Amino acid sequence: MKHKLVLVVALLGSSMLSGCTTTGGSDSMGASASSSTGSGSSSSYGTSSTSGLGAGADFSSLPLDTVSGQTGSKTIYFDFDSYQIKPEFQSVVAAHAAYLASHPTARVRLEGHADERGSREYNIGLGERRADAVATLFSAAGAADGQLETVSYGEEQPVAECHNESCWSQNRRAVIEYSAR
Amino acid sequence: MSGYLKMSLSRTMILIGLLTLPLLARGELRIDITTGVDSAIPLAVVPFAQPWRGGSAQTGIDQIISDDLRRSGWFELTPPDSMLKRPYRSEDVDYRDWRLLGVEALLIGQTERVAADQFDVRFELLDAVKQQRLAGAKYSAVPGSELRRLAHFVADQVFRQLTGIDGIFSTRMAYVTSVNDRYQLQVADIDGRNPVGVLTSPEPIMSPSWSSDGQHLAYVAFDQGKPAIFRQQLSTGDRKKLTQFDGINGAPAWSPDGQHLALTLSKDGSPDIYLLQLSSGRLTRLTSHYAIDTEPVWSPDGEQIYFTSDRGGRPQIYRISRHGGKATRVTINMGKYNADASISPDGKFLAVVTSNGNNRYRIGLVDLETSTMTHLSEGPLDESPGFSPNGRLIIYTRTRDNSESLAVVSVDVKVRQRLGLQHAKVREPAWSPFSQ
Numbered sequence: 001m002k003h004k005l006v007l008v009v010a011l012l013g014s015s016m017l018s019g020c021t022t023t024g025g026s027d028s029m030g031a032s033a034s035s036s037t038g039s040g041s042s043s044s045y046g047t048s049s050t051s052g053l054g055a056g057a058d059f060s061s062l063p064l065d066t067v068s069g070q071t072g073s074k075t076i077y078f079d080f081d082s083y084q085i086k087p088e089f090q091s092v093v094a095a096h097a098a099y100l101a102s103h104p105t106a107r108v109r110l111e112g113h114a115d116e117r118g119s120r121e122y123n124i125g126l127g128e129r130r131a132d133a134v135a136t137l138f139s140a141a142g143a144a145d146g147q148l149e150t151v152s153y154g155e156e157q158p159v160a161e162c163h164n165e166s167c168w169s170q171n172r173r174a175v176i177e178y179s180a181r
Numbered sequence: 182m183s184g185y186l187k188m189s190l191s192r193t194m195i196l197i198g199l200l201t202l203p204l205l206a207r208g209e210l211r212i213d214i215t216t217g218v219d220s221a222i223p224l225a226v227v228p229f230a231q232p233w234r235g236g237s238a239q240t241g242i243d244q245i246i247s248d249d250l251r252r253s254g255w256f257e258l259t260p261p262d263s264m265l266k267r268p269y270r271s272e273d274v275d276y277r278d279w280r281l282l283g284v285e286a287l288l289i290g291q292t293e294r295v296a297a298d299q300f301d302v303r304f305e306l307l308d309a310v311k312q313q314r315l316a317g318a319k320y321s322a323v324p325g326s327e328l329r330r331l332a333h334f335v336a337d338q339v340f341r342q343l344t345g346i347d348g349i350f351s352t353r354m355a356y357v358t359s360v361n362d363r364y365q366l367q368v369a370d371i372d373g374r375n376p377v378g379v380l381t382s383p384e385p386i387m388s389p390s391w392s393s394d395g396q397h398l399a400y401v402a403f404d405q406g407k408p409a410i411f412r413q414q415l416s417t418g419d420r421k422k423l424t425q426f427d428g429i430n431g432a433p434a435w436s437p438d439g440q441h442l443a444l445t446l447s448k449d450g451s452p453d454i455y456l457l458q459l460s461s462g463r464l465t466r467l468t469s470h471y472a473i474d475t476e477p478v479w480s481p482d483g484e485q486i487y488f489t490s491d492r493g494g495r496p497q498i499y500r501i502s503r504h505g506g507k508a509t510r511v512t513i514n515m516g517k518y519n520a521d522a523s524i525s526p527d528g529k530f531l532a533v534v535t536s537n538g539n540n541r542y543r544i545g546l547v548d549l550e551t552s553t554m555t556h557l558s559e560g561p562l563d564e565s566p567g568f569s570p571n572g573r574l575i576i577y578t579r580t581r582d583n584s585e586s587l588a589v590v591s592v593d594v595k596v597r598q599r600l601g602l603q604h605a606k607v608r609e610p611a612w613s614p615f616s617q
Contacts, residue, residue: 119521121432125452125473156385
């Protein structure tokens with residue numbers, strides 16, 4: 001849940017940024033702006049920036065949600081004990097894959113999660129399969145291995161905490177986190 | 182079955198040492214005993230004499246011993262109020278008094294202050310029927326801070342004398358708590374007292390495993406967003422990162438000889454079991470399969486590794502030689518889902534998380550000789566079973582109503598206990614070996 005909040009903050013931040021810099025197209029982010037949007041992130045990826053970089057920073061400034069409506073969605077949900085990507089999420093995965101393929105400096109961290117049922121370490125295995133399933137599609141679409149990192153949290157970080165399918169279905173997920181765009 | 186037959190059967194089981202003991206807690210952990218054995222042994226723990234306070238006291242070392250023994254479910258303790266006399270030396274005991282109360286065994290003793298914070302403690306365990314001493318000892322110059330530990334040690338001796346089974350009152354447990362995304366690995370006495378946080382992190386902590394000498398824990402901790410396996414010395418808190426490969430670093434399990442860790446890595450593709458030699462850091466791959474292989478556990482002789490694999494479609498328990506070779510499925514016709522095995526100290530039983538579907542996950546006991554399973558808990562979301570070092574009890578996590586708590590059940594399902602931490606989720610209990 002913490003990660004989710006951070007994501008929202010980061011997205012809002014980048015949307016505002018894009019509003020300020022529309023004329024610049026795919027130019028770089030200003031150094032001061034990136035440090036302010038980064039400050040809300042709990043991960044160590046992109047949280048700090050060096051103030052001396054200026055316009056030379058090699059980040060793409062194009063906000064994700066202007067690349068494609070589909071890349072605004074970052075969570076893919078799975079059926080119980082399954083790591084098959086369901087048809088309704090294929091377009092989301094494809095949009096991120098296309099973005100990665102066309103932005104070689106972009107990096108994603110794919111986080112796999114499971115619901116609470118069963119043993120914790122087996123669920124770590126399940127979570128990894130889900131993250132890997134997404135990574136495999138990204139690779140097939142042209143993303144380089146170096147752009148992808150996967151990690152499984154198993155059942156350790158639920159976003160919904162109750163003990164029935166209404167929560168379990170939200171927790172069986174893979175989350176696409178951009179560490180660099 | 183008649184009541185009489187049932188009684189004798191139960192007593193017979195006790196005599197042949199089929200059963201056993203308990204857990205406990207106060208302070209932060211709260212314990213409820215939900216059931217006990219059918220035929221408890223009538224026992225009187227006479228409040229110990231405390232000459233420096235004048236007369237005997239209701240609280241103190243004898244209280245800790247009483248609490249330990251009562252919670253075990255094995256004894257029916259005589260209330261101190263009904264005791265006609267409170268002897269503290271065997272020569273002062275009139276056995277007729279105690280036979281009148283139906284007492285079969287009697288614990289008496291004395292705590293004497295010999296310096297500002299030093300105590301001499303003496304106890305005698307008496308058989309009220311045979312009118313003889315079963316055990317006794319005197320401990321000199323015990324620091325006040327060690328009295329609680331000594332009480333558990335005496336309780337262990339009483340338990341062993343009266344049941345023939347090693348007591349576990351001096352053992353400890355490690356477990357993980359989480360509150361508001363703050364994770365903590367704690368070690369506490371098995372009665373829940375003296376909890377100490379040995380690791381605190383904003384990221385998940387998982388799968389604590391004791392070294393066979395009880396001096397170290399291995400565990401998984403996420404570090405900079407990625408899982409790593411650590412070894413930590415309990416006395417000093419020193420820790421060393423053992424593995425942090427890409428992918429899964431999970432499920433560490435200490436070999437009985439303390440020389441290796443079995444663990445799960447996915448660095449070479451899918452999750453497989455590896456053995457890590459601690460002295461050299463040498464890594465040996467034990468399984469190689471596209472399925473999820475995880476949750477290794479060593480047989481007590483160190484020759485076999487039991488593990489969870491879904492190579493057959495669903496998670497089941499398999500066994501493989503620690504030297505490699507072919508894996509054999511162990512849980513057959515025991516339900517659709519079996520995972521996270523813990524092995525009994527004699528190597529004859531596994532405790533597992535088991536399910537037949539229907540969203541009900543229970544603790545199952547697998548008899549390896551007969552290949553049969555009995556259920557030890559009702560679910561619906563039980564996990565992380567672990568044997569007590571005497572093999573008689575299993576501790577596990579139960580989740581219900583937005584709380585996670587620890588529960589203990591005897592392998593014969595006659596004693597059940599529950600432990601709860603207020604305001605925290607507590608899970609992944611690991612029972613320490615006997616202290617050495």
